[in-house]
Amino acid sequence: MASSANPTRDDFAKLLDEQLGGVADDGFEGRVVKGTVTAIENDKAVIDVGLKSEGRVSLREFARGDEDHGLKVGDEVEVFVDRVENSDGEAMLSRDRARREAAWDKLESEFGEGKRVEGVIFGRVKGGFTVDLDGAVAFLPGSQVDIRPVRDVQPLMDVPQPFQILKMDRRRGNIVVSRRAVLEETRAEQRSELIDKLTEGQVIEGVVKNITDYGAFVDLGGIDGLLHVTDMSYKRVNHPSEVIAIGDTVRVQIIRINQDTQRISLGMKQLESDPWEGAAAKYPVGAKLTGTVTNITEYGAFVELEPGIEGLVHVSEMSWTKKNVHPGKIVSTSQEVEVMVLEVDSEKRRISLGLKQAQRNPWEEFAEKHPVGSTVEGEVKNATEFGLFIGLDGDVDGMVHMSDIAWGISGEDALALHRKGEQVSAVVLDVDVEKERISLGMKQLERGAPAAGGVAASGGTGGSSLKRGEVVTVTVLEVRDGGLEVQAGDDGATGFIKRSDLGRDRDEQRPDRFQVGQKVDALVIGFDRSKKPNFSIKARQLAEEKEAVEQYGSSDSGASLGDILGEALKNR
Numbered sequence: 001m002a003s004s005a006n007p008t009r010d011d012f013a014k015l016l017d018e019q020l021g022g023v024a025d026d027g028f029e030g031r032v033v034k035g036t037v038t039a040i041e042n043d044k045a046v047i048d049v050g051l052k053s054e055g056r057v058s059l060r061e062f063a064r065g066d067e068d069h070g071l072k073v074g075d076e077v078e079v080f081v082d083r084v085e086n087s088d089g090e091a092m093l094s095r096d097r098a099r100r101e102a103a104w105d106k107l108e109s110e111f112g113e114g115k116r117v118e119g120v121i122f123g124r125v126k127g128g129f130t131v132d133l134d135g136a137v138a139f140l141p142g143s144q145v146d147i148r149p150v151r152d153v154q155p156l157m158d159v160p161q162p163f164q165i166l167k168m169d170r171r172r173g174n175i176v177v178s179r180r181a182v183l184e185e186t187r188a189e190q191r192s193e194l195i196d197k198l199t200e201g202q203v204i205e206g207v208v209k210n211i212t213d214y215g216a217f218v219d220l221g222g223i224d225g226l227l228h229v230t231d232m233s234y235k236r237v238n239h240p241s242e243v244i245a246i247g248d249t250v251r252v253q254i255i256r257i258n259q260d261t262q263r264i265s266l267g268m269k270q271l272e273s274d275p276w277e278g279a280a281a282k283y284p285v286g287a288k289l290t291g292t293v294t295n296i297t298e299y300g301a302f303v304e305l306e307p308g309i310e311g312l313v314h315v316s317e318m319s320w321t322k323k324n325v326h327p328g329k330i331v332s333t334s335q336e337v338e339v340m341v342l343e344v345d346s347e348k349r350r351i352s353l354g355l356k357q358a359q360r361n362p363w364e365e366f367a368e369k370h371p372v373g374s375t376v377e378g379e380v381k382n383a384t385e386f387g388l389f390i391g392l393d394g395d396v397d398g399m400v401h402m403s404d405i406a407w408g409i410s411g412e413d414a415l416a417l418h419r420k421g422e423q424v425s426a427v428v429l430d431v432d433v434e435k436e437r438i439s440l441g442m443k444q445l446e447r448g449a450p451a452a453g454g455v456a457a458s459g460g461t462g463g464s465s466l467k468r469g470e471v472v473t474v475t476v477l478e479v480r481d482g483g484l485e486v487q488a489g490d491d492g493a494t495g496f497i498k499r500s501d502l503g504r505d506r507d508e509q510r511p512d513r514f515q516v517g518q519k520v521d522a523l524v525i526g527f528d529r530s531k532k533p534n535f536s537i538k539a540r541q542l543a544e545e546k547e548a549v550e551q552y553g554s555s556d557s558g559a560s561l562g563d564i565l566g567e568a569l570k571n572r
Contacts, residue, residue: 035093037075045071047079047093055079055093078102099135104170107136116162116182121153129153131163131177138163138175147183191262194223198264200254203271208248216240218252218266225264227252234269234276234308236294243268275308280344283309283351288358293335301327303339303353311351313339320356320363320436321395331355362394366438367431369393375445380422386411388418390426390440398438400426403528406443408480408496466493466524466533471540476518479511486522486535493533497522501536508537 035049044056057079062071071077080097110117121140123130128141140163145153156179164181168174198204198220206218206225215228227250232243244250252266283289283305291303291311300314318330331337340357344350370376370393378390378398387401402411405418418424426440466472466488474486474495483498501522502509514520522535523543 033079033081034076035079037071037073037077039073040071045077047077049079049081049093051081055081057093103133103135107133107165107168107175108170111165111168116164117177118160119163119177120160121157124153133163133175133177136175138165138168138177140177140179144178144180147180147187188262191223194221195257195259195262195264198254198257200257202254203251204254205249205251206266208244208246208250211240211244211246213239216244218250220264223264225252225254225266227266227268231255231265231267231269234272234274236302236304236310269308275306276346276349279309279351280346283311283341283344285341285343287341288338289341290336290338291353293331293333293337296328296331296333298326301331301355303337305351309351311339311341311353313353313355317342317352317354317356320359320361321397361433362396363431363433363436363438366392366394366396367433370428370431372428372430374428375425376428376440377423377425380418380420380424383415383418383420385415388415388424390424392438396436396438398426398428398440400440400442404429404439404441404443407446407494407532408478408485409482413482468524468526470524471521471543472524472535473519474522474535476514476516476520479514479516481511483511484514486520488533489519495524495533495535497535497537501525501534501538504538504541 033049035047037045038048039046043059046054048054078098079093119131119133121129122132131138131140162182163177166176166178206220208216209219210217217224218227229237229240253270255267256265291305293301294304295302300312302310304310315327338358339353342354343352378392380388381391382389387399389397389399392398402415405414426442427444429441430439473489476484477487478485487494499509522537523540524533525536525539526534
């Protein structure tokens with residue numbers, strides 16, 4: 001049995017374990033331990049960490065930047081044990097690794113708590129920069145340097161400043177940080193403090209920072225507010241640059257503050273007197289005013305009556321005669337026009353104006369200058385399936401119905417006689433000012449036509465004694481393909497017998513069997529729109545047949561229809 005004076009191998013192992021704090025040599029590797037500086041030799045510090053042998057660490061690892069290492073014998077320091085023993089029998093120690101490990105421990109804790117960390121930008125790499133976080137190296141993406149793009153990063157290099165850790169992976173040794181997140185958070189805090197000091201309705205000065213198509217951003221001393229283009233002035237503003245410029249100091253009123261989005265709406269016109277106050281009294285309905293066209297749209301034109309007050313002339317109120325025409329073809333921007341007030345809505349800030357109402361109704365003027373029965377001249381503007389439109393004085397049109405173009409032919413044939421652009425003469429038959437219609441007649445100018453005054457209520461023409469249903473003797477004035485132009489012997493009124501009214505049988509319906517000057521009996525069957533009588537030989541024949549049958553009985557009584565008609569005609 002071994003005595004206590006002669007310890008065994010187990011005793012030596014136990015003593016060594018006690019000396020190393022209960023940890024074997026191989027348990028030291030990869031750990032940060034405390035050691036004591038036993039000597040400083042040349043540029044290295046000799047450190048005892050309790051292993052079989054001491055280790056040497058470069059003094060540069062203990063220095064920060066250009067500062068001196070500051071070590072002296074007896075100082076206690078933390079080092080990282082890379083290997084317990086190298087080929088020379090010394091422990092391989094590292095102060096840098098110890099600092100990095102300590103930094104990682106601290107950073108993981110701060111990252112978990114969402115705290116900011118302090119670091120120094122010390123290098124540039126692809127896509128960003130490197131940051132020293134007290135021993136641990138992190139990556140700062142270029143997009144995370146500042147809120148806005150930074151052209152020169154040099155002033156930010158080697159300056160201690162706060163960063164926010166975005167993500168970290170200790171196993172891979174990756175840390176990504178952001179300076180922008182810190183600035184945005186700080187800015188948000190400052191913004192909240194500034195907003196708390198502002199109130200709606202407050203008047204404040206600011207500097208125009210940026211101009212867009214829809215307004216301008218004004219710096220109110222660390223916080224921006226939006227001055228919308230519609231709140232710059234009561235008058236129309238096409239672009240903010242017409243009113244303000246970048247760098248201008250402007251006096252504005254705070255209209256709204258949105259606490260949720262922290263957006264501030266500003267106004268300049270609110271500091272001016274409102275031109276709409278008393279607008280209804282200033283612009284009564286029916287008043288004629290002069291204004292300037294400021295804007296033209298598909299549906300009308302805006303006319304400025306005074307700075308800040310505009311009225312709309314709807315496209316339907318622009319012209320008496322030009323219908324379905326774009327407003328830009330009637331008026332132009334900056335043109336001075338005379339308008340009439342049609343309606344005022346002060347609450348909605350709307351004024352309806354009329355351009356045509358400021359001018360005389362052209363149909364009224366036409367009716368005064370050209371009464372019914374007068375003769376006018378004009379150009380054929382258009383031919384439709386029912387008549388001709390003639391351009392007349394005052395930029396109005398009159399219509400000649402197809403039945404009033406010519407005597408003795410169908411309306412379709414009469415339309416074919418005229419073409420667009422032709423100069424023609426016509427008689428005014430009727431003027432309806434309310435419906436904006438002028439009725440014209442061309443055939444009324446032909447020889448023997450009745451006066452344009454029209455047919456009397458009794459059924460005859462003006463000055464004529466003819467009545468519907470009367471049998472009269474007429475004289476053939478003209479033989480046409482469509483029938484006969486005739487004149488009543490005693491009355492003198494001219495009329496027409498259509499081809500189909502020349503007889504009962506088809507053989508009798510040939511106009512060429514008649515001659516000019518021939519006299520025939522015909523029945524007055526009616527009057528056309530111009531009150532000219534229409535005659536029919538066929539209708540006279542049928543009427544006589546009916547009369548004979550009623551007087552002498554039907555053909556079933558034994559007498560033939562020819563006998564009956566012959567007897568009836570003999571007794572007339």
